[in-house]
Amino acid sequence: xxxRTNDIFDDVVAKFSKDSNAFVAKFMxxxxxxxxxxxxxxxLRDFPGRWREKFLNCDADNAHKAQMPLIVEIGCHSGHTLxxxxxxxxxxxxxxxxxxxxxxxxxxxxxxxxxxxxxxxxLANAGGLKDLFAAKEVSGFVTFFxxxxxxxxxxxxxxxxxxxxxxxxxxxxxxxxxxxxxxxxPYFTEACLFVDHSGFHETSTLPVIGEADFSSFFLRxxxxxxxxWYSRKWSKIES
Ligand SMILES: C[S@@+](CC[C@H](N)C(=O)[O-])C[C@H]1O[C@@H](n2cnc3c(N)ncnc32)[C@H](O)[C@@H]1O
Numbered sequence: 001x002x003x004r005t006n007d008i009f010d011d012v013v014a015k016f017s018k019d020s021n022a023f024v025a026k027f028m029x030x031x032x033x034x035x036x037x038x039x040x041x042x043x044l045r046d047f048p049g050r051w052r053e054k055f056l057n058c059d060a061d062n063a064h065k066a067q068m069p070l071i072v073e074i075g076c077h078s079g080h081t082l083x084x085x086x087x088x089x090x091x092x093x094x095x096x097x098x099x100x101x102x103x104x105x106x107x108x109x110x111x112x113x114x115x116x117x118x119x120x121x122x123l124a125n126a127g128g129l130k131d132l133f134a135a136k137e138v139s140g141f142v143t144f145f146x147x148x149x150x151x152x153x154x155x156x157x158x159x160x161x162x163x164x165x166x167x168x169x170x171x172x173x174x175x176x177x178x179x180x181x182x183x184x185x186p187y188f189t190e191a192c193l194f195v196d197h198s199g200f201h202e203t204s205t206l207p208v209i210g211e212a213d214f215s216s217f218f219l220r221x222x223x224x225x226x227x228x229w230y231s232r233k234w235s236k237i238e239s
Pocket of ligand 1: 075143147
């Protein structure tokens with residue numbers, strides 16, 4: 001069940017009955033009891049600017065957390081990539097964002113089952129990303145295989161736009177990064193232009209991640225089908 005509103009603080013859960021879908025019920029319970037590292041809607045109001053403090057399961061104290069890189073995966077699906085990155089990098093904090101209850105719950109359960117304390121998951125439409133983080137709060141944005149909206153008449157729904165890239169620029173600290181993968185060449189070409197024109201510089205190595213690669217659910221699916229996909233990384237270098 002996807003969240004369509006771009007209002008990050010909208011009380012989406014209030015619009016659903018917990019009987020409508022097993023994942024809505026799991027989400028509600030996970031958020032209210034704190035048994036899963038998840039949040040949505042009004043609960044997110046005091047997160048921007050204080051994200052690192054919200055990793056309550058993380059053993060580090062707030063002074064230490066304040067120094068830890070904060071990496072955000074947009075469209076985290078069921079959490080394969082997010083959890084792989086978080087496991088490989090306990091020195092960083094990872095936020096997954098997805099638009100469906102099912103994906104957010106699955107990601108949080110995966111993180112819990114793998115004993116990862118540096119993962120938090122948000123139910124939100126990334127179209128409203130500008131309200132989710134404070135200026136320069138984020139160290140990196142990862143977007144693997146965002147919905148390509150292949151039909152021209154649907155292309156306005158694509159996440160990567162000039163406005164979206166300007167939000168990424170504002171929310172990234174100096175040296176912050178964007179990592180994009182997609183199988184859809186027209187979208188890749190268009191998104192690269194938006195990112196380039198926003199002032200980012202292409203790079204081959206990323207803070208925290210270095211030159212390591214990470215797979216994803218969709219990447220494996222495309223590889224199995226022998227289909228090509230494209231990857232690019234950028235850095236925010238301020239003069
Ligand atoms: C094609 S899947 C890719 C999933 C994963 N990144 C991977 O590579 O396997 C796109 C994911 O983005 C999520 N998504 C789509 N639109 C979104 C939006 N506007 N905001 C947040 N997540 C979104 C979908 O629910 C889905 O999990």
